[in-house]
Amino acid sequence: MTIASVVLDFNHIERCKDSLYMGTPPRGIIETGLKKICQRYADKPRFVTLYDSRKRIPVYSAYTFKKTEGDRRVDYPWMYEPQLAEIDGNGNMLPFPTGYLHMKFEDSQAVLDDYSDVVLYERGHLNPDQHQSTPHDRAATYTLTNVVPQIREFNIGPWREYEERIRVRLNNFCRGVAFIVTGVTTRGNMIRRNNQDRVAIPEDLWSAYCCTDYDRNAPHDVRIRFPSHAAMAKNAKEGNSVHEMPVQELEILLKNSMDVDQNLQIFYDNCISPSPLPMYLQHTI
Incomplete structure (x- = not known):
C-alpha cells in the first residue's frame, strides 16, 4: 500500500520529520502556494x-541516506499524488493507471505524457x-x-557521478544518520504540451548533506567535507560539471536564484552539532 500525504506542516504527520535534520525543514524558502x-x-x-x-516540479526533496551497494535499480511503477488534485482524501499515492484520464489531476502536477x-x-x-x-524505500522515490x-x-553523466560519489563517501565515512536535501532553481523555461506550459525545466540542481557523526580519522580531503557539504550544477548539455562547496556558499548562491529570504538556512544551526533546540522551537517538534 502506497500512501502520501499533503500536509500543512511536515511535523503534523508522525515520523515525517525524521527525514529532516533536527526535525527542521530548510528555513527561509518563501512557501506561498507550495505544497508540503x-x-x-x-x-x-x-x-x-x-x-x-x-x-x-518539486522545489526540493529531503531524505535520510541509507547505506547501499548502489546496485542497479529495479523497475518500479511511476506514481502520482491524488491529493494535490483533491481527488480523494485518503492519502493514497497511486501508480498511473493504464489508459487513465489526465484531465482529473494534470492541472496540479506532472503526468507521464509531459515526459x-x-x-x-x-x-x-x-x-x-x-x-x-x-525495496520499499526505493519504490517510494518513483513518484x-x-x-x-x-x-x-x-x-546520466555529471549528476549521476556526483550521486555515486556521495553514496560512497557517506557509506564509508558517515557513522550516524546522513540527512540530504536536493532541490532546483528555475528561470522560466518550460516543457510544453498541446501548446501549453506544463513542467518547469530546472536551471540548476543543488544538493547538501549533513552528518554530524562521522569518521574523525578519515583522510583530510574527506574530513573537510564533514559534517556538511554541498554541490551545484547547471542542468545543461555542456558546462554541466558539478561544483562541490560548503553549504553556506551554496546558500549564498541560492539567495540569488531562488524565491528565498536572507535567513535561508538549509540545515538547522548549520549542521554544526546536535545541540538541543531552543525553547521557542520546542513546540514545532
Missing part, C-alpha cells in the same frame, strides 16, 4: 517534498533510488512529485 508532501509508502514515511503545483515526447529530458530523481536500500526534467547528458 509527506511521502509515505507501506504505512511508513519515507521522505518529504516541497512541491510547486504551478510549475509542476513522453521530450527527447532532450529525462525524469531525474531528487531523492535517487541509489541512496535508498530497501513524479520527486522528479524534474533533467537534460539527458547531465542526468
Whole structure:
C-alpha cells in the first residue's frame, strides 16, 4: 500500500520529520502556494517534498541516506499524488493507471505524457533510488512529485557521478544518520504540451548533506567535507560539471536564484552539532 500525504506542516504527520535534520525543514524558502508532501509508502514515511503545483516540479526533496551497494535499480511503477488534485482524501499515492484520464489531476502536477515526447529530458530523481536500500524505500522515490526534467547528458553523466560519489563517501565515512536535501532553481523555461506550459525545466540542481557523526580519522580531503557539504550544477548539455562547496556558499548562491529570504538556512544551526533546540522551537517538534 502506497500512501502520501499533503500536509500543512511536515511535523503534523508522525515520523515525517525524521527525514529532516533536527526535525527542521530548510528555513527561509518563501512557501506561498507550495505544497508540503509527506511521502509515505507501506504505512511508513519515507521522505518529504516541497512541491510547486504551478510549475509542476518539486522545489526540493529531503531524505535520510541509507547505506547501499548502489546496485542497479529495479523497475518500479511511476506514481502520482491524488491529493494535490483533491481527488480523494485518503492519502493514497497511486501508480498511473493504464489508459487513465489526465484531465482529473494534470492541472496540479506532472503526468507521464509531459515526459513522453521530450527527447532532450529525462525524469531525474531528487531523492535517487541509489541512496535508498530497501525495496520499499526505493519504490517510494518513483513518484513524479520527486522528479524534474533533467537534460539527458547531465542526468546520466555529471549528476549521476556526483550521486555515486556521495553514496560512497557517506557509506564509508558517515557513522550516524546522513540527512540530504536536493532541490532546483528555475528561470522560466518550460516543457510544453498541446501548446501549453506544463513542467518547469530546472536551471540548476543543488544538493547538501549533513552528518554530524562521522569518521574523525578519515583522510583530510574527506574530513573537510564533514559534517556538511554541498554541490551545484547547471542542468545543461555542456558546462554541466558539478561544483562541490560548503553549504553556506551554496546558500549564498541560492539567495540569488531562488524565491528565498536572507535567513535561508538549509540545515538547522548549520549542521554544526546536535545541540538541543531552543525553547521557542520546542513546540514545532
